[in-house]
Amino acid sequence: MSLSLAQLAQVYQDTITTCLKAQTDTLQPTAPEHAELMTRAAFLVRNQAVTFTDYNTQSLTLTAAINDVATFHVQIFLANQTVSCTCLQGVCRHRVAALLALYQYNDSVQQFLETWRMPPPTLRTPEAWRRLAYDIVVHNTQEEHHFEGYNLHYAKQRMMQEATRHRPFEREWAPLFELFMEMHIIYMLWERLLETKSRSFHSGRPAFTKLLDNWATTCCDLMDVVGHGPRLFALDPFIDAIITCSRKFITTFTTHAVTRLTVYEHAIRVLAPHDFLAERDIFSHPSTDALMTIYAQEGELALDAIDVELALYFLGMEATQHTPYAKALIAHLLPQLKDFIASLPLFSREEHALAIYDIMLNASMDEEQEAELFLAFGTAGLRPYSHFLLRKGRYDDWVGLHILYPSSLAYATACGLQELAKLSPKHTLPIYHYYAMQEIDGKSRAHYKSAVRILRAMRTAAKRSGQQAYFNDYIDTLQHEYKRLRALQEELEKGNLR
Structure with a gap:
């Protein structure tokens, strides 16, 4: 080398410091594995296990050999401020050790480690x-490859991990800090998605919906902890900032209305120092005005500003049940429900139909409205309609429905076949017959074994309904009709169906 190692470290002091911070900024002092990594890196430096072997003046590359459990080689590219290691790990103790070995020519390694373990406290203001x-958020969304837009969950998780390094140590402050960061990081992340056209499509994808659902659950849980914890005067400005942020979610964004309203409603109900009547005087928005009207139980709902998802959200609230608002919401909802179901992806229609049915169970509907509800579901409503028919004792209609729309025995079971077998065993006989015939038509021993299992269930239902003689005649007819199918005859004999 034309320069000594000490001179080289002084010339590239800023580069070495930048590389070292880039390696250690992703590590958290509170994580045991990260603390262990830093300790081992310092141990390698102190025990002179780092040897610089080569310096390429053309590419400005410095190479070091690290004598660890094996010999690893670290290359420090001073020109573009990157570091590589032959261990091929993302962040490793070898990279950190090589950088610390250079850093010690300019500053104290011990001081650097102490600073890393105890980051400077953030000014405690909102x-x-x-x-x-x-x-x-800005640091993690500057570049598309760093942001990893295809996986929002891990991008947000990484941001929360960085924020955790600055969390106050006092027990009463920790949940408040986490709640504050959850609210503001998601708000700023969502805002930056919409600001950039190349990223705005992320906000409409299922991954973002899942992220928001998990975020809303986390926020509500943290609000419960903060709301039931000691209410110190020093916490009030931060709680006010959280409530203000929940209002900004309502006014800034237009999609995922239910998730945004859920977080807002929980913030006002658990954290706000006043009731919903006072909140209505402070903050006004069409969706929140409807929420305040329901909680206050006075005034009329502005139904024009309530879409299907919000109507379902309001119907699911305990404050809405058994009130005139429930009837108004149902009358507003039913005409729009068919188009809403049709607009959903095919794979999610039945799931939504079940969720809507669960909400409607607590609502008072007349027969005409019930018919309109299930007509709106279409074929996606087979399961909820099946449960409805069982609840109403309309067993013949249940059987007719599943003969008209046959699927599989597993699906019929999910629609309440076992419950029907307990309530009215005789009505299950034609269903069991249908699925047994399906298996026999498969014409393989595996299908015949499945058919016999179904026939055993049919025999149990026949005994419970006092039709054992009918079942014996049924088996005789079956054996006679399929007498040429030897494998079937053998399985019927093994099944001891008589």
Whole structure:
């Protein structure tokens, strides 16, 4: 080398510091594996296990040999401020050790480690915390490959991990800090998605919907912890900032209305120092006005501003049940339900139909409205309609429905076949016959074994309904009709169906 190692470290002091911070910024002092990594890296430096072997003046590349459990080679590319290691791990103790070995020529390694273990405390104000959240979001969304837009869950998880390094140590402050960061990081992340055309499509994808659902659950749980914890005066400005952020979710964004309203409603109900009547005087929005009207039990709902998802959300609230608002919401909802179901992806229609049916169970509907509800579901409503027919004791209609729309025995069971077998065993006989014939038509021993299992269930239902003689005649007819199918005859004999 034309320069000594100490001189080289001084010339590239800023580069070495930048590389070292890039390696250690992703590590958390509270994580045992990260703390162990830093300890081992410092151990390698102190025990002179780092030897610099080569310096390429043309590519400005410095190579070091690390004598660990094996010999690893670290290359420090001073020109583009990157580091590589032959262990091929993302962040490893060998990279950190090589950088610390250079860093010690300019500053104290011990001081660096102490600073890393005890990061400088953030100014404890809502503005400082908000700025911290902003810096974290901006840092993690500067570049598309760093942002990893295809996996929002891990992008958000990484941001929360960075924020955790600045969490206050006091027990009463920890859940408040996490709630504050959850609210502001998601708000700023969502805002940046919409600001960039190349990323805006992420906000409409299922991954983002799942992210918001998990986020809403986390926020509501943290609000319960904060709301039931000690209410210190020092916490009030932060709680006010969280409530303000929940209002901004309502006014800034237009999609995922139910998730946004869920977080807002929980914030006002658990954290706000006033009731919903006072909140209505402070903040007004069509969706929140409807929420306040229901909680206050006074005034009329502005139904024009309520779409299908919001109507279902309001119907599911305990405050709505057995009130005139429930009837108004049902009358508003039913005409729109068919188009809403049709607009959903095929794979999710039945799931939504079941969820809507569960909500409607607590609503008072007349027969005409019930018919309109299930007509709106279409074929996606087979399961909820099946449960409805069982609840009403309309067993003949249940059987007719599943003969008209046959599927599989497993699906019929999910629609209440076992319950029907307990309530009215005789009505299950034609269903069992249908599925047994399906298996026999498969014409293989495996299908015949399945048919015999179904026939055993049919025999049990026949005994319970006092039709054992009918079942014996049925088996005789079956054996006679399929007498040429030897494998079937053998399985019927093994099944001891008489």
